[in-house]
Amino acid sequence: MRPQPSRREALQNGGLSFGAAALFGLPLSMVPPPRLSLREFQEQLVKTPIQAEGPFYPNPLPLDTDNDLLIINEKITPAVGEITHLTGKVLDINGRPIRNALVEIWQVDSKGVYLHKDSDNYAQRDSNFQGYGRFTTTPSGEYYFRTIKPVSYPGRTPHIHVKVTKDGKQLLTTQCFIKGHPQNERDEVLQDIQDPAARDSVIVDFAPLADSKIGELAAHFQMVAGL
Numbered sequence: 001m002r003p004q005p006s007r008r009e010a011l012q013n014g015g016l017s018f019g020a021a022a023l024f025g026l027p028l029s030m031v032p033p034p035r036l037s038l039r040e041f042q043e044q045l046v047k048t049p050i051q052a053e054g055p056f057y058p059n060p061l062p063l064d065t066d067n068d069l070l071i072i073n074e075k076i077t078p079a080v081g082e083i084t085h086l087t088g089k090v091l092d093i094n095g096r097p098i099r100n101a102l103v104e105i106w107q108v109d110s111k112g113v114y115l116h117k118d119s120d121n122y123a124q125r126d127s128n129f130q131g132y133g134r135f136t137t138t139p140s141g142e143y144y145f146r147t148i149k150p151v152s153y154p155g156r157t158p159h160i161h162v163k164v165t166k167d168g169k170q171l172l173t174t175q176c177f178i179k180g181h182p183q184n185e186r187d188e189v190l191q192d193i194q195d196p197a198a199r200d201s202v203i204v205d206f207a208p209l210a211d212s213k214i215g216e217l218a219a220h221f222q223m224v225a226g227l
Contacts, residue, residue, distance in 0.1 A: 045095055046201045048223045049193045051174045054161060056114035058106055058132045069105075069130040069147040079129035081110040081148025083214065084206060086176075088221040089141040090164055097141025098225065101166040105145055106132040112153030120153070149206050149217055150178065157183035157190060164225060171225040179205045 063073070070078045086105070090098045106115065108131075113119050115131030125131075135143045150158035158181055164172040177190055184190055184203065193199040206219045 045091070045093065045224050046197050047093060047226045048172055048174050048201055049195070049198045050172060051189060051193075051202075053163065053173050056106070056116040056119055057161070058115040059117060062115060062130055062132055064130055065132060065134050066130075067133045067135040067143075067145045069133045069145065070128075072128060072130050075128060077128050079109065079148060080126055081129070081151075082206075082217055084147050084149045084217040084219055085209075086145040086147055086160070086219050086221060088143055088223060090137050090143065090171075091141055091222065091224050093224060093226050095224075097137070097139070098164075098166065098171070099137055099139045099141060101137045101141075101164050101171065102134055103137060103143045104132070104134045104163045104165075105147070105160050107147065107150050107160045108153055110148060110151060112151055152181075152183055157181055157187035159187075159189075162221070162223070164223060172223060174202060174223065176219070176221045177203045179203050 070081075070083065090101050090103065092098055108114050108119075109126040109129040111121065111124060111126060113121050113125035115125070115129075116122070119125070129148070133145050133147065135145060137143050147160070150160050152158045158178050160176040162172075162174050162176055163170070175189065177184060177187075190199065190202070193202070201224075202221075204219045204221050206217045209216045209218050
């Protein structure tokens with residue numbers, strides 16, 4: 001009998017359907033809500049605004065580039081921070097899922113340090129935080145990351161950088177922000193998005209998981225690429 005894949009293996013290989021979240025011990029609150037009608041769904045779509053990649057795309061990329069940023073390779077010690085399950089879909093402008101797209105994320109660790117040699121206090125960064133991850137979208141356009149809730153650093157409100165490419169073509173570069181964070185109103189990158197609906201589309205709720213015994217959070221970030 002073929003052994004059942006571990007939770008980590010399933011997440012790394014993109015073999016997890018969110019409808020089967022319970023099978024791998026993931027919170028049921030991560031399962032997407034019931035579908036709207038096609039017309040209602042398309043009317044709600046907002047093209048995700050393109051934002052600057054910034055100067056701190058990982059340099060160099062870590063050896064471990066999977067979608068679990070809390071554990072590097074087979075280390076035992078996890079990264080410091082509030083565990084966050086970041087999920088979402090990548091869609092085209094008509095609401096069709098974009099499959100086999102590469103989603104990359106990168107962010108600072110709990111000390112506000114990027115995985116980049118020019119980041120402030122680089123020598124003091126959390127060596128157990130991967131800082132970067134990638135995931136190939138499923139046939140339904142879904143992606144999943146396990147990371148930490150982003151923190152602020154001088155001059156910026158907390159955020160996660162996201163880049164989406166497919167077949168070598170860049171579809172979208174943007175950032176994901178925390179709903180209700182007091183620094184959002186003063187963040188120039190976020191406030192540079194002039195359209196209120198587009199600005200709201202990159203601000204997501206990092207909500208506590210009711211069934212988590214260790215204070216995990218869940219954030220759902222849907223992206224619409226203007227194809």
